[in-house]
Amino acid sequence: MKQSDKYAEILKKGDLRATKQRYAILEVLDCNGAPVSAEDLYIQLKRKGIPISLSTVYRILDAFQEKGIVVRSNFPDVSKAVYELFCEEHHHHLLCVDCRRVFPVEGCPLEDYERLIEERLNFTVKGHNLEVYGHCKDCKKKT
Amino acid sequence: MKQSDKYAEILKKGDLRATKQRYAILEVLDCNGAPVSAEDLYIQLKRKGIPISLSTVYRILDAFQEKGIVVRSNFPDVSKAVYELFCEEHHHHLLCVDCRRVFPVEGCPLEDYERLIEERLNFTVKGHNLEVYGHCKDCKKKT
């Protein structure tokens, strides 16, 4: 299946019209392994020559998040939201507080914890938001 | 030790002058078990008759965070930051997406995970931010 067909399918499933801007956002998110802010996304799109406005970026991300196409989260100490494509293999990120790069980590240690919360506290867990921060390999070297 | 002495000590340790506003913020944070936003804090202070401005609240929270007196975090889907007193017993929160109340949970499941990250990825973990969300006991009943 071609990439663009994949995007078309995602949009159809979400009952969203296929537009150039939506395709472009899906493509950029797909290439960026890590979460991106609305503004970064906007800059990347402009750089690629896609005609789009920042408010459209926000509106599309909102729509995507509503349909479960993207996931929004926040890094500690950063006041803007970041977005990434929803991905079957649930995972987390490492944020380097020095270079600010983001590294994905496979897997998630929270399954047991969530089960425990459900049992002990009678709280139905819908999901969680976990960000781990510290110093990456490269930044450690520099010091 | 009196409560106010405790606050005085916290401020002294942080090299911060003892002012009415700082005492009041420590007190409000101490009473709220859960994290609060700057604005909520401001409203609670005003209600108590404390003369303070919103920018002072922000400035104090900033200073406190710098000194490690408070911890700032973000709840998913909420664009404003929340703050709580730093607490020796590291813990997390449950956010009910219905009533928006926040419940503390003792303990943290991430120690092993962090050790694993340090070993496998050569990334020095400084900390993490975890928020779990879902439906609390009471809100489940209502449906």
Added chain:
DNA sequence: GTTCCTGCAAATAATTTGCATACCT
């Protein structure tokens, strides 16, 4: 007295909204 803190108002940053036009189906 000196330095730090606070209040006010204005600035900035992040996000949202109204409305007219343009584009999908």
Added chain:
DNA sequence: AGGTATGCAAATTATTTGCAGGAAC
């Protein structure tokens, strides 16, 4: 054609900053 999406500019919300006066040490 009909309804939805987009762009632009203006509105809102969250947070920060400059500066003058006030309080802590």
